[in-house]
Amino acid sequence: MVDIGTESAARLADRTPVSVSWPAVFGGAVCGAGLAFVLDAFGAAIGLAVSSTAPTWRDASFALVFLSGIYLILTAILSYGLGAYLAARIRERLSDLAEEREIRDGVQGLIVWGAMTLATALMVTLGASGLSHLSGQSPGSSAASTSVAGENIVAFDLDRLFRGANRPMSIPYQYVRAEAARILLTTSSHRGMLAEDRTYLVGLVERTTGLPAAEAQTRVNNVSASARQNIDRARNSAVIMAFMIAAAALLGAVAAWFAAAAGGRQRDGIQAAWPGAEWRAPSIRF
Numbered sequence: 666m667v668d669i670g671t672e673s674a675a676r677l678a679d680r681t682p683v684s685v686s687w688p689a690v691f692g693g694a695v696c697g698a699g700l701a702f703v704l705d706a707f708g709a710a711i712g713l714a715v716s717s718t719a720p721t722w723r724d725a726s727f728a729l730v731f732l733s734g735i736y737l738i739l740t741a742i743l744s745y746g747l748g749a750y751l752a753a754r755i756r757e758r759l760s761d762l763a764e765e766r767e768i769r770d771g772v773q774g775l776i777v778w779g780a781m782t783l784a785t786a787l788m789v790t791l792g793a794s795g796l797s798h799l800s801g802q803s804p805g806s807s808a809a810s811t812s813v814a815g816e817n818i819v820a821f822d823l824d825r826l827f828r829g830a831n832r833p834m835s836i837p838y839q840y841v842r843a844e845a846a847r848i849l850l851t852t853s854s855h856r857g858m859l860a861e862d863r864t865y866l867v868g869l870v871e872r873t874t875g876l877p878a879a880e881a882q883t884r885v886n887n888v889s890a891s892a893r894q895n896i897d898r899a900r901n902s903a904v905i906m907a908f909m910i911a912a913a914a915l916l917g918a919v920a921a922w923f924a925a926a927a928g929g930r931q932r933d934g935i936q937a938a939w940p941g942a943e944w945r946a947p948s949i950r951f
Contacts, residue, residue, distance in 0.1 A: 685772075685773065685776060686752070686756035686757065686773065689751075689752045689753070689755050689756040689773070690752050690773065690776050690777050690780060691780075692751060692752065692755060693747075693748040693749060693750070693751040693752030693753075693755075693777045694748050694752070694777050694780045694781050694784070695748075696747055696748055696751050697744045697745060697746075697747050697748025697749070697751075697777065697781055698744070698748070698781055698784065698785075700743060700744045700747050700748075701740055701741075701744035701781075701785075704739075704740040704743065704744065705740060708733070708736050708737075708740065712729070713729075713732060713733045713736045727901070727902070727905070730902045730905050730906060731905060731909075733906070733909075734905060734906060734908070734909025734910075734912075734913075735909070737906075737909055737910065737913050738909060738912055738913040738916055740913070741913035741914065741916060741917040741920075742913075742916055742917060742920040743920075744781070744917075745777070745778050745781060745917035745918070745920050745921045745924075746917075746920040746921060746923075746924035747924070748777045748778075748781055748921070749773070749774030749775075749777045749778060749920070749921035749922070749924045749925040749928070750774075750924040750925060750927065750928040751928065752773050752774060752776075752777045752925060752928070753770040753773050753774060753924075753925035753926070753927075753928035753929045753932065754928035754929075754931060754932050755932075756773065756932070758932060758933055759929070759933070766929055766930075766933065767926050767929070769929075770925045770926050770928065770929030771922040771923075771925055771926050773925050773929075774921035774922050774923075774924060774925025774926070774928075775918060775921055775922060775925075777921055777925070778917055778918050778921040782914060782917075818850075818892075818895055818896055818899050819846060819849050819850070819892040819895055819896065822849060822888045822891050822892045822895065823842055823845060823846055823849070825884070825887075825888055825891075826845060826849075826870060826884060826885070826888045827841070827842065827845070827870065827873055827874055828874070829873075829874030829875060829876060838873070841869060841873055844869070845866060845869060845870075848862050848865070848866050849866075849888070849889060849892040850892075850896065852889050852890075852892050852893040852896065853893050853896040853897060853900070857893075858889055863885060863889070866885050866889075867881050867882050867885050868881075870884060870885055
């Protein structure tokens, strides 16, 4: 015996074409991106920015980095959820079964999540490329003589290393600074700074600043210890933020699925838009 209701439902599901409402996806992604921008600006205003404005990495607290990551997760859930909800809410009604509608609206939300994620990655890549070009070029020096990573992490330590009033003007300071930055970056390796590199750096400081050998040795020891501390802090902060970004993206996908499913139920009149919305005041007749 064949169940007529089941057979008709199966035929309805087979007849319904699988389609994606791209205008709804675009509108939801734009609204979600706008909310993410507002929340990121608010987070930066209250001190929850990912990066610190301090001249040295030692001023960055792990608690602040972790709190910034939590705020990033909340921002992702809200922005992805809003974009997916609107994308499902404003698309045309579906005539499928309830289970099929949930799946199609959820997929619509995941498409919004993917579009927003790809747009964010593209903007970050373009922004990082532009900043690297700006920081990699300096007047009177080529791009090969600069050390972008060293400048970003141990810039203040480099300033302390070559601080002095008797600096000879004939020495190519940009190349010397970049070379010293690359040497200081080796302090965070397993072997640490090699003895020959430390000796060379002491001589480099001595020639550049005009300090005596003993003072140059002391300065190199202090700056290398500070640089290793800053590099370790930068590495640990980067690991925490990378984990938080991945968690925010995954939780954002979950939020997009459920928000789109809720938006589809409200679009089809199955669920009220807000609690008590189905209540209507009784009409008064005279």
